[in-house]
Amino acid sequence: MxxxxxxxxxxxxxxxxxxxxxxxxxxxxxxxxxxxxxxxxxxxxxxxxxxxxxxxxxxxxxxxxxxxxxxxxxxxxxxxxxxxxxxxxxxxxxDSALLPLPPSIPILGRSTTPTTQGKSLLEASPSGLACTQAGCPGKVTIKNSGETSVQLIDIESSAEKTRFKVTGDCANKTLQPAQKCALAVSFTPVSTDTTVTETLVVRTLPSTAEVRIVLIGTVKTPPLDLTVDKAALKCEYSPGQLKVTFRLTPTGASPVTGIGATVVNETTAFSLSRTVNAGPSPQPPTTVTLPVPVGSHPRITISVDPGNAVKEADESNNRLQLTPVIPATTSGVPKTVSCG
The missing domain is CATH 1.10.246 (Serum Albumin; Chain A, Domain 1)
Structure with a gap:
């Protein structure tokens, strides 16, 4: 079969x-x-x-x-x-929930009671700083306005080569709810008549919150102004004559050359004119010699740019008046006296 x-x-x-x-x-x-x-x-x-x-x-x-x-x-x-x-x-x-666990089933000793994680929220006050070459006004306060503690781990500028330097006690700091920390910002200008805008970003760990602060740095050249440098002023007397040494100090746009200056003895109406220069670095001082009798009381006026040929921010501070103290007797040796 x-x-x-x-x-x-x-x-x-x-x-x-x-x-x-x-x-x-x-x-x-x-x-x-x-x-x-x-x-x-x-x-x-x-x-x-x-x-x-x-x-x-x-x-x-x-x-x-x-x-x-x-x-x-x-x-x-x-x-x-x-x-x-x-x-x-x-x-x-x-200590993080990678997978949602069903309630009331203990796994590996972890409590499975559902928990509600509070929201993370950061606040910055002020929200921006306007800085100049003189510095930045005040500090930036970072506040944890959320319901859970956060660690500030990342404080950086949006620019690759930042012109702002940030210091303070916020880096790697854990903020409890309502707790604050402070950031100090300084500005380093690179050229005149420029404006730099960057964004400072503060982030947390875990990456659940961030806050942004706008930083603006402005560099402006102040208008030109000429004054007599009082620190460089010197008066020296010898029998019958007074030597006055002075130097100009400019602010703002510089250098400036070929500035007219006159030195007048108002008592005798004797005057001398000179051409002086002014620059960002100290220029050589100018010395004039005026006839002044022994024991007299001269009134000396130094006028810078008397014809206002150079446009300045303030034309009213171009005159400096001196009342030097002339000795009643002299030995013939030049003597430094007070310019008054």
């Missing part, structure tokens, strides 16, 4: 093969989409687990499909379980 032969396994039809390929491709695309977006971490981990089961599912096409499907399902279950367990272990070690 001939043995009854087992029927040959039914071969996969072209439609089944095509369906398996399309399904695997869609699952792979979905996995890549989920893991490359800003989806929650738990969703990304689940997507990665599904992706781990793709190769076995593709292998279900062929003989003994029931065994292949069972094997693929087992791989999927193991992949999902391993992924979830890894997420729980990492979450326990980092």
């Amino acid at each position: 001939a043995k009854k032969e087992k029927p040959a396994p039914k071969p996969n039809t072209a439609l089944e093969v095509l369906a398996a390929m399309i399904g695997s491709t869609l699952v792979l695309a979905l996995t890549l989409l989920v893991t490359k977006t800003n989806a929650p971490v738990g969703v990304q981990l689940a997507g990665a687990a599904v992706g781990a089961a793709i190769p076995p599912f593709v292998g279900t096409v062929g003989p003994r499909r029931h065994l292949r499907v069972a094997f693929a399902g087992m791989v999927a279950i193991v992949a999902v379980s391993a992924t979830c367990l890894t997420g729980v272990i990492v979450g326990k070690a980092t």
